[in-house]
Amino acid sequence: MADSVTVAELVENVRLDVYTGEAYLKDRRITTSDISRPGLELTGYFDYYPAKRVQLLGITETSFAKRMTSAELTDVMTKMSRPETPAFVVSTSLEPPKELVKAAEAAKIPILGTKVTSSRVLSNMTSYLEGQLAERQSIHGVLVDIYGLGVLITGDSGIGKSETALELIKRGHRLIADDRVEVYQQDEQTLVGEAPRILNHLLEIRGIGIIDVMNLFGAGAVRGQTDIDLIVHLENWSPDTPFDRLGNGTESSQFFDVRVPKVSIPVKTGRNLAIIIEVAAMNFRARSMGYDATKVFDDNLNSLIKENSKKDD
CATH class of the missing domain: 3.40.1390.20 (HprK N-terminal domain-like)
Structure with a gap:
């Protein structure tokens, strides 16, 4: 601050x-x-x-x-x-x-x-x-603009946040901050994230080092700040850890007085995290516009149960 x-x-x-x-x-x-x-x-x-x-x-x-x-x-x-x-x-x-x-x-x-x-x-x-x-809080993570939505990628160090962000940038999305994200509350419902000045436009890739995203990918690959609309938390996959299968979970994280929706994604060899996060952002936007695929599935399931019940009668 x-x-x-x-x-x-x-x-x-x-x-x-x-x-x-x-x-x-x-x-x-x-x-x-x-x-x-x-x-x-x-x-x-x-x-x-x-x-x-x-x-x-x-x-x-x-x-x-x-x-x-x-x-x-x-x-x-x-x-x-x-x-x-x-x-x-x-x-x-x-x-x-x-x-x-x-x-x-x-x-x-x-x-x-x-x-x-x-x-x-x-x-x-x-x-x-x-x-x-405004009062600021520093968060360990990567902030990316995906289709106009601010997505904060969190997870343990070395889990692949920066590499995933690099793939998202190659797919046309924009980097706001890597490693450290400075967040502050703009109003009662809005949380804003930006990069510390020393890390502006920079991305660290293990084995390569620090790269300048703006220099390599152009001005369209970076953005100064964005509202944080969704948190994607990356977790190492474990058979003992339950993960949401239907998408009807209600996880969230709170920063200052603002609660931000959160989804947890298991990290496992062979999973394309960039595409999964991209779809998570698209699905979040669809829900915000009133379309819920989980509800559609529930409705279809209930209809099928009723049809089978009538056949049995």
């Missing part, structure tokens, strides 16, 4: 324009993903002013500011420009009040701008900051 994000990183990733204070972008740090719309502050109410948040001014705030005298606005903007305030953002290509420009320059606070609406830029900034500031 990152403790903070610089305003420079916010500008680059949310595609904001710099109105003033470009020299301070790398010095100002953001420590919370919450964004403030300073409406009450414009009326002079500062008892609960969230000074550590990025301050967003839109049409409502700038329209109200135009009704204030220059002295009133100077006083308010000076109070808003605290040492801990990371930046001001003005949406919808609006011109920031000159009193804000003066106060922000005195406090060395950047003023940023964007042509998009307040709602859109608020959503974009919140999404980016939540992703960067």
Whole structure:
């Protein structure tokens, strides 16, 4: 988990324009993903002013500011420009009040701008900051994008996760992370995985070493991050270990507050794990769309039992 994000990183990733204070972008740090719309502050109410948040001014705030005298606005903007305030953002290509420009320059606070609406830029900034500031957990496994589904392959070391991922990449799927997967909770239902920076686009194959997937297979073979939709756990086959035969199991794993569906696949000589995992992802998607092959089998079985019962009668 990152403790903070610089305003420079916010500008680059949310595609904001710099109105003033470009020299301070790398010095100002953001420590919370919450964004403030300073409406009450414009009326002079500062008892609960969230000074550590990025301050967003839109049409409502700038329209109200135009009704204030220059002295009133100077006083308010000076109070808003605290040492801990990371930046001001003005949406919808609006011109920031000159009193804000003066106060922000005195406090060395950047003023940023964007042509998009307040709602859109608020959503974009919140999404980016939540992703960067969220608590992270490191998981041993391989994360692959299969037909748009994020599949996390787990299992004991040496069981063949990376080799299976390599075969999936050759079949046209995309690598997100090998060996270590950094995961964080984006919202109540979404878990996101990405590679640590040092392992980006790299895959380790025993006997060969580390390979650069992007260099060997092209940019289409890798992806920066993805939601984790399914966990495929590889286990060494044993006659004493029960495995799901019908596909009606309800295994899952929990990370933070999110539960992710899980399937366990036995590893045995001669099994093509890449194709099996590919089919597992396709079957998971079919179930998500309302088609359940297990239910079809049960229905067919029940129909057959009824037919045989009628014949016996």
